[in-house]
Amino acid sequence: MSAILFTALALLASGTPASAAVTGPDQGADAVASESADPVTTLGGCIGTMCGLVYNYSPDTISVTMDWGDINGNIRYLYGGQNTQGWGDVDGVHVGPGTTRRVYIDSRLWGGRDDGYYNWGPGWHKIETDEIVYIQNPNG
Incomplete structure (x- = not known):
């Protein structure tokens, strides 16, 4: 595991995207534009056993x-009380029209965002490989 962590940190320091370290047939081109303000990046993947993870407490x-490279190409549904453990790397969460989601983000390694609570409006929101997202009830 320490070799994987070292490799991931070396890639980050060099400016090479993490997706360059992981290859696979399902890796796509740049993502389509979304309604959210989150940056659009190419599809990544898990780093070792660390994957983007979502818990649905709503x-x-x-x-x-x-x-994320083909947002609509590989959608799955996460029911209330479920989580995505074992699904692989989750790249994004959709918030429906007219809805706000209160989420808590826990960045485990490099922390692209600060840990804490966020309000997400309608559209797709990017999940980084090192993030665990806890979805609360709608509208706060």
Whole structure:
């Protein structure tokens, strides 16, 4: 595991995207534009056993994408009370029209965002490989 962590940190320091370290047939081109303000990047993947992970603590069904490079190409549904453990790298979460989601983000390694609570409006929101996202009830 320490070799994987060292490799990931070396890639980050060199400016090489983490997706360059992981190859696979499902890696796509740049993502399509979304309604959210999150940056659009190419599809990544898990680093070792660390993958983007989502816990749905709301009673609602949440759409997640497994491929930020083709958001609509690999959508799965996360029911209330479920999490994505064992699914692989989750790349994004969709918030429906007219809805705000209160989420807590825990960045485990490099922390692209600060740990803490965020309010997500409608559209797709990017999940980094080192992030665990806890979805709360809609509208706060």
